[in-house]
Amino acid sequence: MEKRVLVIEDEPNISEALRFILTRDGWRVDVSADGLTAMGAMQSDPPDLLILDLMLPGVSGFDILKTLRGQAMTRDLPVLMLTAKGQSADRDEAERLGVTRFMTKPFANADVIATVRELAGP
Amino acid sequence: MARSALTGTRIRARRNLRGLRQAELAREVGVSPSYLNLIEHNRRKVGAELLGALAQALGVSADALVEDGDSRLVESARAAALRSDATVEELERIDEFTGRFPGWAKVLAETQARVERLERVVEHLNDRMTHDPYLGEALHEIISAVTSVQSTATILGDAQQIEPEWQARFHNNIVQDSARLAEGAVALVNYLDAGKNDETGLAAPQEEVEYWLASKDFHLPELETGPADLEALLVGQVELSSEASRQLARQWLDRFRADAVALPLEPLRVALQELGAAPDQLADRFQVPFDQVLRRLALLPPKVMAQASLPAPGLVICDNSGTLVFRRGLEGFALPRFGGACPLWPLYQSLQRPYMRLRMPVMTAGRLGRRFLTYAYASAQTEMGFGMPNVLHATMLILPTDAVPDAGAEPLSVGASCRTCAQLDCAARREPSILVTAG
Numbered sequence: 001m002e003k004r005v006l007v008i009e010d011e012p013n014i015s016e017a018l019r020f021i022l023t024r025d026g027w028r029v030d031v032s033a034d035g036l037t038a039m040g041a042m043q044s045d046p047p048d049l050l051i052l053d054l055m056l057p058g059v060s061g062f063d064i065l066k067t068l069r070g071q072a073m074t075r076d077l078p079v080l081m082l083t084a085k086g087q088s089a090d091r092d093e094a095e096r097l098g099v100t101r102f103m104t105k106p107f108a109n110a111d112v113i114a115t116v117r118e119l120a121g122p
Numbered sequence: 123m124a125r126s127a128l129t130g131t132r133i134r135a136r137r138n139l140r141g142l143r144q145a146e147l148a149r150e151v152g153v154s155p156s157y158l159n160l161i162e163h164n165r166r167k168v169g170a171e172l173l174g175a176l177a178q179a180l181g182v183s184a185d186a187l188v189e190d191g192d193s194r195l196v197e198s199a200r201a202a203a204l205r206s207d208a209t210v211e212e213l214e215r216i217d218e219f220t221g222r223f224p225g226w227a228k229v230l231a232e233t234q235a236r237v238e239r240l241e242r243v244v245e246h247l248n249d250r251m252t253h254d255p256y257l258g259e260a261l262h263e264i265i266s267a268v269t270s271v272q273s274t275a276t277i278l279g280d281a282q283q284i285e286p287e288w289q290a291r292f293h294n295n296i297v298q299d300s301a302r303l304a305e306g307a308v309a310l311v312n313y314l315d316a317g318k319n320d321e322t323g324l325a326a327p328q329e330e331v332e333y334w335l336a337s338k339d340f341h342l343p344e345l346e347t348g349p350a351d352l353e354a355l356l357v358g359q360v361e362l363s364s365e366a367s368r369q370l371a372r373q374w375l376d377r378f379r380a381d382a383v384a385l386p387l388e389p390l391r392v393a394l395q396e397l398g399a400a401p402d403q404l405a406d407r408f409q410v411p412f413d414q415v416l417r418r419l420a421l422l423p424p425k426v427m428a429q430a431s432l433p434a435p436g437l438v439i440c441d442n443s444g445t446l447v448f449r450r451g452l453e454g455f456a457l458p459r460f461g462g463a464c465p466l467w468p469l470y471q472s473l474q475r476p477y478m479r480l481r482m483p484v485m486t487a488g489r490l491g492r493r494f495l496t497y498a499y500a501s502a503q504t505e506m507g508f509g510m511p512n513v514l515h516a517t518m519l520i521l522p523t524d525a526v527p528d529a530g531a532e533p534l535s536v537g538a539s540c541r542t543c544a545q546l547d548c549a550a551r552r553e554p555s556i557l558v559t560a561g
Contacts, residue, residue, distance in 0.1 A: 013295040014273065016292075017273035020288065021273070084266055085262070105268075
């Protein structure tokens, strides 16, 4: 059964590119621009890996990560945080909250694919 | 006049300038050469009478031998020396240097002061670059567009076959993102250009006071422990470089001290833990004006706020004209540095309804809008008599909504100032936003 990657990203063109490259690499990809809704859905059906943008409208990637780490179903979910904010303070905060990998934008497609394979591969 | 430690050095320098031997000068003023030697090496203090005699013999005023500014010159020279990793031997000769070459010491002191001023400006600008919400959002937009273009272009450039439908879609995305990139870059350049004449330093006394308070996390522990000596708090505060800024700081400290007396720290801490961020209930419990609670909450020790699970709040105060007379910014809620703020702020609504407590959720305009809860209240500062307008001060406390989960009603969309606001079709707009000049 193919593994599922959830992308929470509010930039539709970035989501589309991510969906395309990961689908072509054999992953089932779901995309959401709304962190709150996606968080609710993850509690009943967590993906195999979450690609999470940091700066989202309404609720931030940090808030989502913090909530996920506080809940049994998603405590160990691999989370790849993609962000335009590459400052060390943001990286430190993400690590403090339990991010699995932190990657700054702009990213290379090949790096994203390699990281997804590493974190959620067989 | 205060006698400085350098008087002896000056006497020796003046004597040498006049070509007098120590014994000659000693004889002229009626002391032994060995005693004068001790004085010249700053090992004996000089009495007023002897100082007068020495000054007369050397043909200078007594002031010239004493000079009040000595200690400041020494301190500046020491600071410059320490900055340059001077050796201990050189540091020990600072008194001698400033005494023998007061002119050069003054040049060094002025240079040192200038370096410190410039460092503060650099720190201020750096702070602004890091925390300016508009800059942050504009750069985020650009990086997002670049990310999308790069990722999509890589897909199109791949050797693998792409279906024509996907190909067309990705081409379209690149066109969109390129336009967004160009627009964002032009808006950013406009923004930086518009600000470049402003950014020569800390522009006004008000800014110096705010910068000074910010350097103290907007909290002065001395105000919590009874009657504080305000003058003592202002001594040696390099951020307050002008008399105007010190005077302004005095006014604010006076007000903050009264706030601390009306809302003592310990009972307030207990009430905060019990009631949370509820300024109305705090005002009722302590029987104080609502705006006093708002000010007090904005200047509490960060530790007390943290204990009540409250983040650092923002605070703005304006007068009848709408001019912001006090600003404490917070992340995500931009406060304009110059000119008027957003006319939709609850702060200004409270000016229209003095003595009415306002509680209004707001959301900052823009794609990455953030929610805050505001409390606002206006009251008279001065009542000027029959037929004269009262001088009002409106106060607005700004709290991130994660500090108050029941923020309630639909938030009002607000900006910082029209110039940098993303709400382009706002009915309250008074000037075009620079964000549309990219067109």
